[in-house]
Amino acid sequence: MNNDLIIQGLTKKFVTSNSVAIEDVNITVEEGQFTTLLGPSGCGKSTTLNCVAGLEQPTAGSIRVGDFVMTDTARDLILPPEQRHLGMVFQSYALWPHMKVFDNVAFALKLQKRPSDEIKQRVQESLVLVGLEELADRYPFQLSGGQQQRVALARAVVSRPKVLLLDEPLSNLDAKIRESARIWLRGLQKQLGITTVYVTHDQSEAFAMSDMIAVMSMGKLQQYAPPEEIYERPANRFVAEFIGVTSFITGTIQKVEGKRGTLKLASGELLTIRKESKSDHAWKEGETAAIAIRSERVEVLTEGAAERENTVKANIASRTYLGSKWQYTVETSGGSLRLESTDAIQGDSLFMYLPPDSIILLAG
Amino acid sequence: MKTVEDYEKIRKAYYVERLSIRAISRQMRYSRKLIRQALEDAEPKGYQQKGARQAPVLGSYHARIEELLEDSEKMPRKQRYTAHKIYQLVQAEGYRGCESNVHTYVSQKRRARKPRSAYLPLEFDIGQDAQVDWGEAQAEINGMRQAVQMFVMRLNYSKARFVVAFPFQKQEAFFEGHIQAFHFFGGVPRRITYDNLKTAVFRILEGHHRQEQRAFSAFRSHYLFESHYCTPAQGHEKGGVESDVGYAQRNFFAPIPKAKDFAELNAVLHQVCLNDMQRSVRGENRTVAALVSSFELLSIPLVLGNSVGIDTMATYLYTIGVVGVNKDQGAVAAVAVLIVLLVTGLVYLQTKLVSLERRFVTVGGKATRPKAIDLGVWKGIVSFFVGLYVVLGIILPLGCIVLTSFVPFLSPFMNPLKMLTLKNYQGIFNSPAYFQSIVNSINISIFAAGIGIVFMAVAALIAYRSAFKYRNAVKYMALYPRAFPGIIVGIGFLWAFLLVPGLGSLRNTIIAISIAFIMRYLPLGFSAVSPAVLQVSDELDRAGRVAGATWLGTIRHILLPILKPALVSGYILLAISFLKEYSTALFLVAEGSRVIGTTMLELWKQGGAEPVAALSTIQMAITAVLIIGARKLMGVKLHE
Known part of the structure; x- marks a missing residue:
């Protein structure tokens, strides 16, 4: 049976302030996949997660796991959190301070009125899974941050939920532990094969762990793709900027031939670009478009390269010596960009080569 | 016989001119004994009766009369000898004198036998006591002569009087009279003495104990004074106000006052009471008004408020809605609504201040260990002040209450430990x-x-x-x-x-x-x-x-x-x-x-x-x- 988590048309509006928290979010998380909701704070990623958990009510949309419909506003159906059978780890871990580790983990099973033998056994299994079987008799305040986080995870998976929701679980850890926790968490998720939705604002975390990344901004889903694709071919300027691309050049699309095309800059210079099969937007001749390129992929040519394909002349606006290299801010007729080079370039201008394979075409 | 003037001359010569007794004796030709007498007393002593007077006729019967008087005291009260009877008895035994001499002698002896009763002037402390009574007087209201009821309150220390007239003696009038009097005097006395009026007393219990009307208890509890009741039909226990009632009838209501209504009559009475404050009090060289001003300082403040604003409003509510003569339900409702509005505003403010509820979160999911703070060198000082507070603020007052509960009465002159009792x-x-x-x-x-x-x-x-x-x-x-x-x-x-x-x-x-x-x-x-x-x-x-x-x-x-x-x-x-x-x-x-x-x-x-x-x-x-x-x-x- 297929147990994909399917989120369709999820929208949450605030009646009072007439603002939108999330708008028309569509995400499908395949069974066993690790999907990350990535975006700056206030982008709606936590709201989306809480809607899945049932802790917040969307104004429109549906959420289901396989055939199990948890939310469908068309049918006025919004299940309360306790009926969704999910596991969730909170940013602050939310361990109950008055219960021992064992009781924290056993809580869900006790509510299900399981026999005590089974509870004992399954709690033990969960604690073994997170490596804390020795600490079952401690209170949360007697644990380190990392240990508390692992208890929270054990608690989330003890009732064998189909979907695990993680709300920035690593953000309260020290930077040192965070990296190893990341690997450990991903390993555990693979071991359990549990469908996971992970919320973070840290892109390195997202890239390191995810099968799929959903980049969100202003309550909208900007791109939903595997990490490599997000990195190589961000769908729009926001995604590109968010994952660290700083150089953008605008121009007009001039010629489209199969998978190749040409972008004409205001100065008349032509850039060859490649159309990616996965790219969504259609190309039209005469349309304004932007390209993005990672600074490190730009080659700086010092001399006599004007004849080479995809070479653009740029005026140096400022230069900064960084020790190992120079950083230049240059201006082209299509906009300004930042470059790095080991060469100290004299004069007011330089030529730069933009490899066609590295150029990312963005809409608008 | 030397006169005061002679004495004066001697005393001046001795004390002012510093002459010796011997020199004065030589100059003025007085004996030294006389001079010493003059120095001792400022005026001549006059003559004194040294021995008993001769009584040739009655004298032989003195012993007999005294004997009869002694017998008389042992007899039942109603059957004792009168002076006339004693005369008859001695006459039968041969006395030939007149009756009046026997009477004089009997009364002399009776006075001598009877222990003198001592009187102390009645004194009151400032701000402590007042007395209240009702009296009736005639007044002409709106052209009709009618009986009006005077509410009279007297402050015992200053002898200040307050009189206000009502058409009846109902409880409302009773309370209103109190309130007006308190305002007139500018305070509330500690204790007020009453007859056993029905408006205050529900049932008379043993001794000075009374079961009071509930409304009166509430009234008292609000103004915080104590009540004291006379023994039934013993009005003299609060003689001051009794005489004030008479005084008011004779002075304030004579000639019979004429007024349009009670408000006008009471305005007149108020003025009269104010004028009355200017009289000076026997034994004091201050006026009543001056004495009353000290009352204001020492009595219970009229309005005891807990918190600013709200409770004074409540006091007003209480006055117009619960105890006043003219109860104004509309005003009560209006004030209550005002209070609700005020509180709404305050709660709104509080809601705003705590609106970011997350700011107050301290018990989070991420547990931390509770820690004791080490005070270091401050430890001793802090414990001293905490200890001082505990002793002064808690142990001392509570200890006194406990001690009081185990004694018949607490007095600075008696060692309370020597009269411990469980009677209370x-x-x-x-x-x-x-x-x-x-x-x-x-x-x-x-x-x-x-x-x-x-x-x-x-x-x-x-x-x-x-x-x-x-x-x-x-x-x-x-x-x-x-x-x-x-x-x-x-x-x-x-x-x-x-x-x-x-x-x-x-x-x-x-x-x-x-x-x-x-x-x-x-x-x-x-x-x-x-x-x-x-x-x-x-x-x-x-x-x-x-x-x-x-x-x-x-x-x-x-x-x-x-x-x-x-x-x-x-x-x-x-x-x-x-x-x-x-x-x-x-x-x-x-x-x-x-x-x-x-x-x-x-x-x-x-x-x-x-x-x-x-x-x-x-x-x-x-x-x-x-x-x-x-x-x-x-x-x-x-x-x-």
Whole structure:
């Protein structure tokens, strides 16, 4: 049976302030996949997660796991959190301070009125899974941050939920532990094969762990793709900027031939670009478009390269010596960009080569 | 015989001119003995009778008359010898003198035999005592001659009088007279003496004990004076005001005053009373007005307010709505609405200030270990001041109350340890009514406080932890009762029990009192629980929900256990408040539903701080048991 988590048309509006928290979010998380909701704070990623958990009510949309419909506003159906059978780890871990580790983990099973033998056994299994079987008799305040986080995870998976929701679980850890926790968490998720939705604002975390990344901004889903694709071919300027691309050049699309095309800059210079099969937007001749390129992929040519394909002349606006290299801010007729080079370039201008394979075409 | 002038000459010569006695004797030709006499006394001594006068006729009968007088004292009062009888007796024995000589002698001897009774001038302390009485006088109102009732209050120290006229002696007039008098004098005396008026006294008990009218008790409790009652038909026990009534009749109402209405008559009387203040008092070289001004300093302030604004409004409410002659229900409602508006504003402000509820979260999901702070060198100093506070603020006053409860009376001249007694306690425990009130109070404290804290916790959880649409309204409603003084809450409940069908049967039960107490202390409990609720991160509830618990299950398994310490202290707070609350109960208590607070009030007005101290000590003991018991039973421990 297929147990994909399917989120369709999820929208949450605030009646009072007439603002939108999330708008028309569509995400499908395949069974066993690790999907990350990535975006700056206030982008709606936590709201989306809480809607899945049932802790917040969307104004429109549906959420289901396989055939199990948890939310469908068309049918006025919004299940309360306790009926969704999910596991969730909170940013602050939310361990109950008055219960021992064992009781924290056993809580869900006790509510299900399981026999005590089974509870004992399954709690033990969960604690073994997170490596804390020795600490079952401690209170949360007697644990380190990392240990508390692992208890929270054990608690989330003890009732064998189909979907695990993680709300920035690593953000309260020290930077040192965070990296190893990341690997450990991903390993555990693979071991359990549990469908996971992970919320973070840290892109390195997202890239390191995810099968799929959903980049969100202003309550909208900007791109939903595997990490490599997000990195190589961000769908729009926001995604590109968010994952660290700083150089953008605008121009007009001039010629489209199969998978190749040409972008004409205001100065008349032509850039060859490649159309990616996965790219969504259609190309039209005469349309304004932007390209993005990672600074490190730009080659700086010092001399006599004007004849080479995809070479653009740029005026140096400022230069900064960084020790190992120079950083230049240059201006082209299509906009300004930042470059790095080991060469100290004299004069007011330089030529730069933009490899066609590295150029990312963005809409608008 | 030397005159005063001669004496003067001698004394001047000796004291002013410094002449010797011998020199004065030589110059003035007086004997030295005379001069010494003159130096001793400023004026000549005059002649003194040295021996008994000769009585040739009666003399031989002196012994016989004295014998008869002695016999007479042993006889029944009505059959004693009169002087005339003694004359007849001695005449029979051969006395030939006249009767009047016998009379003179008998009365001389009688006076000598009778022990002199001593009188002390009656003195009063400043601001302590006043007397009240009613009197009747004629006045012409609107052209009609009619009898008016004068309310007269007299301050015993200053002898100031206040007179105001009413058409009747009803309770309203009685209270109104008091209020006007207090305002006229600018304060409230500590003690007021009365006849046994029906408007104040419900039933006359033994001695000076009285069962008072409830409204009068409430009135007294508001103005904080004590009442004292004369023995029935012994008006002279408050002679001052009795004579003032006569004085007012003879002076203020003669000639018969003419006025359009009572307001005009009273305006005239007020002026007359003011003028009367200018008279000077016998034995004092100050006027009444000057004496009254010292009264103002030492009496109880007219308005004792708890907190600024609200309680003075309440005082006004009380005056116009509860005890005044002209009750103005409309004004009462208007003031009540004003109070509600004011509180609404304040609660709104508070809601704004705590609107970011997350700021107050300290019990998060990420646990931290509680730590004791090391004070270092400050340890000694801090413990000293804490200790000082404990001794001065708690042990000393409470110790005095306990001590008072074990003595017949507390006096600086007697060693209290030498007259320890259990009489005060026996008095309380032997009276079924008083004992019942203790039982009632304990029941209310234990059970009503338990129900109350649950109710308040539910209110706080709904206000801060639910998706309930009107959860903000809950916050406001939970704080409104704070705006009203207990007595108003009590009256409100009284009306509710009277007017709402079906509630009538609850009236006069401790259930009614419990409900009123819970209502009255709702803001207290709510405010005690709310911060604790706000302190707990809502991620803990959310985690509970996701783990499969319903809203109620989350409350039960997660929030309530975490809130337990706050709930237990809230419970103790409520229990103690219920134990000492009386103002709310004043209008609701009935036979059998008395509480300690009202009993204390009753004991207090029957005089004697000692039974009150005994009851207070019992109250303290119950409180201590409650606190320790609650802590033990509920085991307030978050961490082991």
